Amino acid sequence: MQGIIRNGVRIDESFAEAFPMSGTGILITGPNAKWAMIAAKTMTGFATSVIGCGCEAGVDCEVSPDETPDGRPGVRALLFAMSSKDAEKQLVNRLGQCVLTCPGSAVYSTVKGEFEIKVGDAVRQFGDKWQMSKAIDGRRFWRIPVMDGEFFCESKVGLTKKSVGGGNLLVMGADWESTMRATEAAVAAIDAVPDVIQPFPGGIVRSGSKVGSQYKGMGASTNDAYCPTLRGVTKSALDPDVGCVLEIVIDGLTDAAVSAAMRAGLKAIIEMGPEKGAKRVGAGNYGGKLGPFHYHLKDLLP
């Protein structure tokens, strides 16, 4: 494929195709940063892809005690789904099973959106009529007695339908080690961008998929064009110097956040250069027919 070259890294003249999603999230605080993170990680576990998990979720950032409503260390977790109904169901389930149960946790709204999801209002009945409502500054909370004290939870959190899922980068390198080095650098750079998550393990997916399959009834299957072991035997998209491909998938609360994240990721990969890191960067799309958000790599170059 004809490409642009930046610092020796080939950039495909391609674009990432992304879809509208319903985005929501919660701010979890804990007695210390460790337990806030445990609650957030547990709640966003098994949430890599909407295909099999019902939602895509991850940790956006840690929040310092000065910025949380109760002055304790916090973690902001975001959750994305294909419909607001799915997002609500997933969030309430995960909150009830993973955050309510987590020692010391409290939950606050952190996403500004056009809609609201009942969270505290949904789990309050766990209090078996001992729960107490408290309102301050226009926000309402529930105090639910639990075995380590009280679970404190905001009654409603925001949800926006203007979220974007499926921003991506295909990082191609000579071997697993160098490709991973470049991809990890990009993941770290994207971590610093607010309002986005990278739902896959460590932010990275190695089993990118294409639409369709040779088997009946399978909607998606391995992206053989990008499998290095099939280079030559299939209609490959890989050059002779590419021996490994890793993908970064990005979900964001806004179009702008996803594009900022992709820009940050690209910058980190290009800065590392082709010797130590990736030889080439591409992006996944379905020909532009499926998703309304197109992130052209050439527009995102540093």
Place this chain on the structure above:
Amino acid sequence: MKPFTFTLRQEPPQRVDLSALTPDRLAGKSLADIEKIEIGTTRASTKVGDVFKLAEGDLKNVRYEGGSARFDLIGAKLLPDFAIHVEGDVGLQLGRLAKGGTITVSGSAGAYAASGNEGAHIEIKGDAGELLAAPLAGELAGMSGGRVVVRGKAGARAGDRLRRGILIIEGDAGEDLGSRLIAGTIVALGKTTGRVGYLNKRGSLVLAKRPEIGPTYIDCGAHVLTFARLFARGLKADSEAAAAVLSAKLQRYGGDTAVYGKGEILTPA
């Protein structure tokens, strides 16, 4: 822009009802029209112009230069985003059924201040009379939202039948603080006497000085409560001292078990 100002000419000869002088109800009226508004409460006539000298200004912002214990119903049914300031004392039912906005009084307020308040932020720099934030006779619930801060003392039965919202009393509170409390939060920094939290259903009483607590309240032990930390932050702008009380470890007394009993008295452990 300068506030719309009512300057006191002289103490009115009778109690006056100032509920007509909220910013929204003055809108579109000329000074002459306003001067003609009847505010007397007896058969003798008293008009705005008899009591006040008017100065035109920003109608979102009404100011009274000079107050009187005869000024009833100031800021009644006040709407959000409007402000009223009184330089002096006020009479009965300050901010009665106010929906929002802010009311500040540099002096003291009479009985039933903030009665039925639904969302206004009311600050009384002096003392408040009896039945602060309470319902009028026959009403089932008292204040249902907003925030009231009294820098001085409050009279008997402050927060009676409080349903929602926050009441902060920095001075001493009269007898039976938080009687028949339905819900909401009362913070009292001074002394409290009588049957504190009598027949409290599910409200929170935060008392800086632990009073004699009735036998129908049960000691639940000392706890660090996340809600208290959040409230401490939220109340800091209004009262540093109230925030300090809520930041500490709190002894919780559950009650009033003579009734529903899901409420509490919290006091520093």
